[in-house]
Amino acid sequence: MYGHQQGDECLKLVAQSLNDKTTKLTEGLVARYGGEEFVCVIPKHSEEIVKQFAQDINQQIEQLKIVHEKSPVSNYVTVSIGLVTLIPKHATATDMNSVIKKADHALYQAKTAGRNQAIFYTD
Known part of the structure; x- marks a missing residue:
């Protein structure tokens, strides 16, 4: 409906907002x-700060008012967020793969629960 150029422009605006925040x-x-997925690595912050960060991102993206006419969630582009926190001891590639899988699972939960929200992964 919108085309590749408009999709790319949308992704750039979302990426810039994520980067700024x-x-x-x-x-x-x-x-x-x-x-259309992004990763934000946020070191040295508590679970509470990261959860607030995610809420702020949701609001910031909505405030961009990027039109999304066919969305069942909003008239504007929104984001779904999967969150994971990690206190590394001796991080290995396997540990990082596990973290990414958990974040991906949380993202999937956010999407299936109605989108435009953040889900925090807990075991």
Whole structure:
């Protein structure tokens, strides 16, 4: 309906918002993880701060008012967020794969629970 150029522009606006918010909070990292998925790594912060960060991101993206006419959730682009916290001891590649799987699972839960929300992964 919107085309590749408009989709790319939407992704750029979302990425810029994520980057702006992440870098204000910490020396964190934002990276594109998939087609329309992003990863935000936010070191040295508590679970409460990360949850507030996610809520702020949801609001910030909605305030961009990027039109999404066919969305069953909103007239504007929204984001679903999967959260995981980790206190590393000696992080290994296997540990990081596990963290990514947990975050992906939380993201899937946020999408299936109605989108436009953050889900925090707990075991």
